[in-house]
Amino acid sequence: MEPVFQFPLALPDRGHGNLTQELHQQLRSAILDGRLIAGSALPATRQVASALGIARNTVVSAYDLLIAEGYVTPRPGAKAVVADVAARRDRRGPQRLDAGLEDPRLNPLWRTPFLRPDAPRQLPERCFRLGIPDHRHFPHDVWRRLSAQTLRTWSKTRFGYPPSEGIAELRDAIAQHVAFARAVACVADDVIVTSGAQQAFDLLARLLVTPGQTRVAVEEPGYPPVRAAFAAAGARLVPMPVDEEGLCVEQLPEDVRVISVTPSHQSPTGVALSMRRRRALLDFARQRNAIVIEDDYDGEFRFGGRPLDALQTLDRDALVFYVGTFSKSLFPSLRKGFIVAPAWSRDALITVKHCADSHCDTITQSVLAAFIRDGHLARHVRRMRAIYEERRDALLEGLRGPLAPWLEPIPSEAGLHLAARIRDLGLAPAILSRLPRYAPGAQSIAEYAMSASAHPAITFGYGVIDADEIRMALRAYAVSLAELDAR
Structure with a gap:
């Protein structure tokens, strides 16, 4: 049997859901998405019921709901046709977040750029991301x-x-x-x-x-x-x-x-x-x-x-x-x-x-x-303190060793991240541009500032990266930065 619609319909089995409601919602979505084109005639209710193996009254009820909502236009003595809902789609407003935030009906405060959350960054699981503890030892x-x-x-x-x-x-x-x-x-x-x-x-x-x-x-x-x-x-x-x-x-x-x-x-x-x-x-x-x-x-x-x-x-x-x-x-x-x-x-x-x-x-x-x-909390903190301290030591080892010509660690005795100043301001753009490749998750301190006056620095998190991985990443980063001096 030829399909009555040129798209699949997934209806629940008898007794496992409201067939009328499901059919109505799926047809309405097809109209809004343009899969059912404005002006096209809907298949006859008997034909739909036979093809889907459901009662004709179920199809009639679903069609009646679409007519009542204005998605379908009835025609005396002929098949009902899909209504033109393009204007209705337009009234739903801009779908992009940036566009929606410019709507004048919103409180001006919430259209302020610095209040908007940043899109989540795609980062590897083991990286220098800030503020995330290690779930493996929980x-x-x-x-x-x-x-x-x-x-x-x-x-x-x-x-x-x-x-x-x-x-x-x-x-x-x-x-x-x-x-x-x-x-x-x-x-x-x-x-x-x-x-x-x-x-x-x-x-x-x-x-x-x-x-x-x-x-x-x-x-x-x-x-x-x-x-x-x-x-x-x-x-x-x-x-x-x-x-x-x-x-x-x-x-x-x-x-x-x-x-x-x-x-x-x-x-x-x-x-x-x-x-x-x-x-x-x-x-x-x-x-x-x-x-x-x-x-x-x-x-x-x-x-x-x-x-x-x-x-x-x-x-x-x-x-x-x-x-x-x-x-x-x-x-x-x-x-x-x-x-x-x-x-x-x-x-x-x-x-x-x-x-x-x-x-x-x-x-x-x-x-x-x-x-x-x-x-359990006190024991977990004691255990993680030792783990994080090993990682912090590895980070300091890299900053004071291979990366010392370019970065100066800022003294810190706590937490899950450590920052380092960039020594040569002229090299700051090139040093920061290499972060995503060699130290993914690490961030420029400028991302935390309200103005551009902050001294260039980098913050490295060590919550989810092991000590050996830290050493390897920082050595590779140093080799990359050495190319700057060779130019």
């Missing part, structure tokens, strides 16, 4: 066991709406973890669970910013999503330079009311905020009634001497909001972060969280709480 079996245990012990009371600030077990586990690992003084009531650090920044921006008025100091170069969160809330951003001691506190303008900082491992340079500047920053905030947001995104991974105390630990005036995440210590798709908030802000922050995300998920929170409570 205790998957432990996580699966705790997940199964959580589901087995699930009670019907857990099917209700959990508190927006997070379940009590996880907030208590986080409080104990940061007190032990980072000397952050807090209790469970101080902790608000978020969907990663990015939601934490969004909530704090909503809480602390008066649109068009509040001036927020951000590191330059710095972490772009932080800038985006505060810009979206209507803040007036004040880019602040960073040097070998971290944020240049002495240059903060008098009228700044919020300061966002990565004191343990500056993003992206990797430097630590010196103790002198930590105290100066807290003094500045206290004297001007300003707020400090401390982003401690990978502070668990310290190498070398005793880590400097967190700003929150030094704070005696309830000025610091401490933001943490499990994306680096565990895995990004967990989507769990947290804020340790001063007592005076807690109720308001919970209200903001409730408006944005009224109820956190419960299952993953329960698994994470058990993972922390039973000591």
Whole structure:
């Protein structure tokens, strides 16, 4: 039997779906896609029913729906024909993202280029990509066991709406973890669970910013999503330079009311905020009634001497909001972060969280709480610290050895990435152009800057690349750069 349509129709078996609805939707898609041309006659309902092995009433009902929606035009005494829906397709608007963002109906803020997310880069699995921990060493079996245990012990009371600030077990586990690992003084009531650090920044921006008025100091170069969160809330951003001691506190303008900082491992340079500047920053905030947001995104991974105390630990005036995440210590798709908030802000922050995300998920929170409570997080961090330290040493070995004529490592004692300045500014374009081939995933620090004034430098991640691979890649990179001197 000849097919009634020149394209396949995939209908469910009898009793396994709504045949009328499926036939209607597939024919409608064919009309919108142009596979059924405007003006062409539809096959007779008896012919379609016989060819597809379905009841004629099913076909009649599907045709009636298409007629009612204007996709098909009936003709007395003749076959119905496909309507001209070109105008309808045009009204759907531009399909390209760039074009759609120019639509004047959108809030002008969301048409701002620097707020648009970059398209994901196609990178090999083992590379110098930033911000990604190594999944190969994660205790998957432990996580699966705790997940199964959580589901087995699930009670019907857990099917209700959990508190927006997070379940009590996880907030208590986080409080104990940061007190032990980072000397952050807090209790469970101080902790608000978020969907990663990015939601934490969004909530704090909503809480602390008066649109068009509040001036927020951000590191330059710095972490772009932080800038985006505060810009979206209507803040007036004040880019602040960073040097070998971290944020240049002495240059903060008098009228700044919020300061966002990565004191343990500056993003992206990797430097630590010196103790002198930590105290100066807290003094500045206290004297001007300003707020400090401390982003401690990978502070668990310290190498070398005793880590400097967190700003929150030094704070005696309830000025610091401490933001943490499990994306680096565990895995990004967990989507769990947290804020340790001063007592005076807690109720308001919970209200903001409730408006944005009224109820956190419960299952993953329960698994994470058990993972922390039973000591698995602390053991995993200790194990990964040794692995990452070996990779960091290999990276430093390459920067101080084969790559020394072109790159100078920036001192850093923490985290999952390390930066290096380009020595010869004139060679910077050629050095950076070779990154995708010889050090895929590594990034120019210019990608983190709001202006072009940042000294040329490269940031190398070592979360997902082994030490031997680092050495091999950097040696090849050095051979390539040596060709520049030979020209």
